[in-house]
Amino acid sequence: MKTFFEALEQLYKKVLLGATLENDSHDYVFYLNPAFSDQDCSTITSSECSDAPDVQDKQDPSSVSLSTFSVAPVCLQRHSLMSSTREIMLLQLTVIKVMITRILSVETEFHAKEKYRDIIKILLKSSDIESQLTCMFQNSEKLLSHMAAKCLALILYFQLKEKITLSNSWISFCQKNISEYSESNKVVYCLWILTFVIKEIFKDTSSQKTEILKQFLTPFDTLFEVFYNSLFSQHFENHQDASKLINSLICFLELLELLIASRIYLKLHFTCQRILFLKPSCVLDVITWPIQAFVKRKLIIFIKKCLLCKVGEDLCRGSVPAFMPPDNPLDVDLLALASAVLQAVNLGLLRTLSVCGKRSCFGGGEVLAGYERAPGPDHVILRALSLLIIRSLEIKFQNCASANEMKVDYQRFMSELLTFLKPHLQPCLQSHNLCEWLSRVFIEQDDDMLEAAKASLGIYLKLTRECEATESLTQEKEMWNHHTHENGYNPHCIFLFLLKNIGFDSTVLLDFLISSETCFLEYFVRYLKLLQKDWDNFFTICNYFDVTASKDNIHICCISSLIQGRKSSATEASPLVVVGSHTDAHSWVSWASAASSEPLNHGITLEKAHTKLQANCLSTPGASQSLVDYDSSDDSEEGSTSLCLVNSRLTSSHQEAMKKTQDTFGASGDKKELGPESQSRPLVTEESNTLFSVYCDIAPNNPNNTASEVGISHRTVKCFEELQGAIYRLQKKNLFPYNPTALLKLLKHIETIYNKSMTPS
Structure with missing residues (x-):
């Protein structure tokens, strides 16, 4: 004959598949009540088990109907030899969780969903299951405690969806434990359950989510402020086991984020949604506690998201209104938080x-032996x-x-x-x-x-x-x-x-x-x-960028020529070292070493480093050619290909320095100098006075000189032109996600301003 555990396991498999249940709902409720396996199990005697009739004992287990299981409880004592009470309780909680999940799923077949709904409603009426689940929070078995909390959270959400009044026992339990901070695990479970339910409400696609959340928060509105004051008034150093305080802190921060998000996106107005803004110094003080770095990081990121109004954005993605109407009370609260930060x-x-x-690591905080992490x-x-x-x-x-x-x-x-x-x-x-x-x-x-x-x-x-x-x-x-x-x-x-x-x-x-x-x-x-x-100011700053880049690059070459053994040249180049850079010679020596990918130890001269640097400049794929292409091509697609000197969004300092060198010295002559013959020559002559003349040649006083044509202002406008062309092509194919007409007008106007500024008067 089938045992209690086997019957429960068969029910779990059917619910997992979303199958329709044929028998009376009360038969299934009997097997789902956690009180039976927790209390009644010990009351079953061996005589009751032995006296039980052997009903359909020879039938195949897969064909047995659950209606025959009414005789199974008397034999539960016999099953205890194979499965412990803990395993039965875990399976009961799992079946309840999966059944509620099936009820909430749109993919579940209608008749099966109605049967599951009827079973859960009978279970809620026939037993005080909320009280039974809260009793499990103090269980030493962590898995059982977690499953009880998750099962209770789903039951609460089910009651809210079905407009069933929440159990007074649960509300009283929660109010008692969050009325002030304590190191009990009950506090953490209460906070976790509240957070879980609010997350589920946010995920709800119905139009009733605001009313559902309002119903859920009403009994706890004033209690959150009491808990907030109690929690953040703790002295971290006075706690022997700080882990419980940290757990409560992290759970409450997550709950606070959801409360603030509900104010922004669901337009609810509760006192608990303003706690942080009314007393922000409490949270900011935690940053100064002698607490782990990951807690401080979480706090700082939380406050940042509040100031950016990005709290709960992951949950609200896809449902956030395109236009957020003004919210004067929220503006006042943001100002209070910003003032507290400052x-x-x-x-x-x-x-x-x-x-x-x-620093924290992915997958843990420790580094394996033999693998050192770079400091920083x-x-x-x-x-x-x-x-x-x-x-x-x-x-x-x-x-x-x-x-x-x-x-x-x-x-x-x-x-x-x-x-x-x-x-x-x-x-x-x-x-x-x-x-x-x-x-x-x-x-x-x-x-x-x-x-x-x-x-x-x-x-x-x-x-x-x-x-x-x-x-x-x-x-x-x-x-x-x-x-x-x-x-x-x-x-x-x-x-x-x-x-x-x-x-x-x-x-x-x-x-x-x-x-x-x-x-x-x-x-x-x-x-x-x-x-x-403000175009004139922009153009002036662009010229400043060009001059600064050229000064830095000239200084690199001066340092190299100084080390080549020319005493007279070294004397002449000294003034350029002072004028050409805001850093000393040693910093540029280390830069040259990094650019050459070789350490500049005593066995390698700076002349060799400079030779390597020049080779890197000349060997950059398409470096010289790109100057000609994007200056002469009218096709935005070809210009984009030639202009892109890097494939990554983020350019390393070495690549950026190479680009500065190309822009500065490649622009000092006309385009003919960029041919194959000129590429075989050094980029810069060896005499310091020639270097100074190069600097003079690229001075941006005249807007019509060649340096300005290939300088940063030209590259910026060229980038705008390519962007304009790409947007226009996508718009023609109806592939751009919004109407870019105003943006295209702005880009076109910038192009017109630039062309006028470059036209000789």
Whole structure:
């Protein structure tokens, strides 16, 4: 005869397949009640088991109907020899979980779904299953506790979907355990279940999700604030077992994120959704605790997502409205959070925060013996902190009217940030253009980089408007430009560094425009509008980029010629060393060593390194030819192919230096010098006075000289032209995801402005 466990196993297989159940629902409920296997199992005597009738004992197990199992309980004692009570309970919980999942699935056949729904409803009425499941939370068996929590979460969600009143026992249990922080596992399970249910509500495709969530949160609204105060008032160092506090902290942060997301996307208004904004210092203080780095990282990223209004974006993807209406209370709360962040920075948060500790690894925190990890900072924290400060400044300035106050604040906080970042950026950030910090910090994270660029642009535009209103911008233009460069937020520099990092590849910009994962479209449109009005400043900065690049490259060649044994040449080249670079000779020696991929030890001379460097310059595939192609070709597709000197979005420092060398010295003569004969000659003559003449030849005072034609301004406009052509081709084939007409007009206007500026007057 079939045993209790075998009957339950057969039921599990049928539910797993979504099969329709034939028997009476009460028969199935008997086998799903966890109380039976937990309590009644011990009451079955061996005599009851032996006296049980041997019904259909000879039938094949696969053909036995579950209706015959009414006699099976008396034989449960016999089955205990084969399967423990724990295994039966785990199987019961699994069947309940799979059955509810089948009810919620749109793929389940209607009649089967109705049968499953009827079984679960009878189970809820016939027993206080919520209380039984909460009792399992304290079970020493971790798997059983987890399965009980997951099963209870699904039951609660099922009740919400079916508009069944939630059990008072569950609400009381949850209210009791989250009324204040304790080290009990019950707290973690309560937080986990609440989070799980809210996630399921977010995934719901019905229009009733707002009402469902409102019903679920109402009993706990005021309790969350009490728990928030209790949890964040803990003293980490006073806990002997800090792991329980960390577990509670991480679970509650995830719950907080969902609560804030429900405010943004579902337009709910509960007190619990504003806890973070009303008391942000509580969370910010945790960053200063002597706590593991991954917890600090999670906190910083959480606050960053709140300031960017990106909380819960993974759950809400595909259902987020295209246009978010203004939310004045949310704006007030964001300002409070931004002010708290800036206040923490002002009190020395960056000076006390260390990011050079042990970094986390994929798959664990330990490194196998024999595999050493390169030392360095946690770049995730560096990026998140940087964006946190920039975004906080943008929010604060949106509500600030004084231009002088904004300039002072920005200078103070950017000084703090740059001081914090500089030791962690290798190679070191050059002092002659601090705007490079943004692309250097965010080079591995496109979405954060564009968010930071957009925030920086917003700050610039706000300051510009306020300064123009007081007529101080036109009167002190030079000081204004110096301020933007000194504090690393000049929009033209930031955009040019972005283009340099992607190798002026228009296909990358196209990818950004098409993708919904970044804010590039919003940032790009705002920047193009600025570029139309501020073209002269943009062109001046482009020339500055060209001159800086040429100075750096001339300095490399000067160092090489100094080591070649010409004493007189060394004496003459010394002034160029001072003028041509902001770094000393030793830094360029190490750069040449890195470019040659060979260590410059005592056995290798700098002359050999320079020879290797020149060989690398000349052997770059299509390097010289690309200058001719993109300067002469009218076909945007061919121009795109020849212009793209790198295949990756992110250009290494070696490749970028090679490109600077090609642009500078390849542009000093006419196009004929780029033929095969000229390629066999050295790029630069050996005499220092000739080097100086090359520098003089590329001075950008005259907008019509050849250097400007192949300089960074030309490459930028050429990239825009290719992007314009690619967008137009996609639009003709109805492949572009939105109407790009306004964007195309902006790009065309930039092209017109450039052509006018390059036309001799």
